Amino acid sequence: MILEAERLYRFYHAGDEETLALRGVSLAVDAGELVAITGPSGSGKSTLLNCLAGLDEPDGGQVRIAGERLSRRPEAERARVRAARVGLLFQHANLVGHLSVARNVTLAQQLNGTPDPARRDRVLERCAIAARARARPSQLSGGELARAGLAVALANDPPLVLADEATGELDEATASGILALLRAQADAGVAVVVITHSPAVAAAADRELRLHDGELQP
Numbered sequence: 001m002i003l004e005a006e007r008l009y010r011f012y013h014a015g016d017e018e019t020l021a022l023r024g025v026s027l028a029v030d031a032g033e034l035v036a037i038t039g040p041s042g043s044g045k046s047t048l049l050n051c052l053a054g055l056d057e058p059d060g061g062q063v064r065i066a067g068e069r070l071s072r073r074p075e076a077e078r079a080r081v082r083a084a085r086v087g088l089l090f091q092h093a094n095l096v097g098h099l100s101v102a103r104n105v106t107l108a109q110q111l112n113g114t115p116d117p118a119r120r121d122r123v124l125e126r127c128a129i130a131a132r133a134r135a136r137p138s139q140l141s142g143g144e145l146a147r148a149g150l151a152v153a154l155a156n157d158p159p160l161v162l163a164d165e166a167t168g169e170l171d172e173a174t175a176s177g178i179l180a181l182l183r184a185q186a187d188a189g190v191a192v193v194v195i196t197h198s199p200a201v202a203a204a205a206d207r208e209l210r211l212h213d214g215e216l217q218p
């Protein structure tokens with residue numbers, strides 16, 4: 001199993017208010033699966049993704065990625081696991097503004113200690129952004145930006161890709177292009193988890209997990 005989450009809890013406190021953002025969420029995603037996480041606004045989707053990525057620590061429960069525990073470890077160790085094993089794709093792409101697309105991919109490889117120009121070029125091709133490899137993010141269209149963000153996410157050939165509303169702000173043709181690329185990653189053996197509001201994306205996934213008030217619906 002590539003991704004395992006066991007009974008995740010996450011509480012937020014603001015003054016006297018307590019929000020139970022996650023209440024015992026368990027899930028498992030295998031290699032080759034494309035799983036959509038859906039749910040109304042405020043149901044806990046982003047909180048869940050942040051915990052799965054080790055960007056946030058759950059208050060209870062644990063996350064394992066390819067068998068390695070991510071939860072309750074120092075941030076430096078979580079960052080190491082993340083760099084090697086998790087491709088993160090956010091709506092506002094994880095690109096450094098003053099670097100070209102190619103340099104952004106190289107940077108992600110260097111942060112993992114595994115620079116590899118041949119793999120960089122393959123990833124750029126795979127994400128259909130090789131023709132714009134020398135452009136900076138500000139010079140790209142929305143669709144190109146999304147593909148460049150995906151190239152950065154895939155820079156180190158991670159076994160797991162976590163995407164937060166990757167297709168949310170894109171026009172339909174571009175969104176379905178990104179979805180096709182994510183589908184292709186899953187078909188190539190990557191475990192892919194996508195948070196989405198789009199019924200089309202949810203329908204294209206192998207499974208849909210619905211969150212409601214911090215719990216997965218049966």
Ligand SMILES: Nc1ncnc2c1ncn2[C@@H]1O[C@H](COP(=O)(O)OP(=O)(O)OP(=O)(O)O)[C@@H](O)[C@H]1O
Pocket residue numbers: 012013014019020021039040041042043044045046047048
């Ligand atoms: N840093 C925070 N401090 C306090 N409460 C928070 C914080 N982050 C999220 N919450 C609350 O936790 C709950 C879950 O939020 P989350 O962002 O995970 O939902 P979501 O399903 O991703 O929503 P959306 O679809 O609108 O992005 C909400 O009630 C939200 O207000």
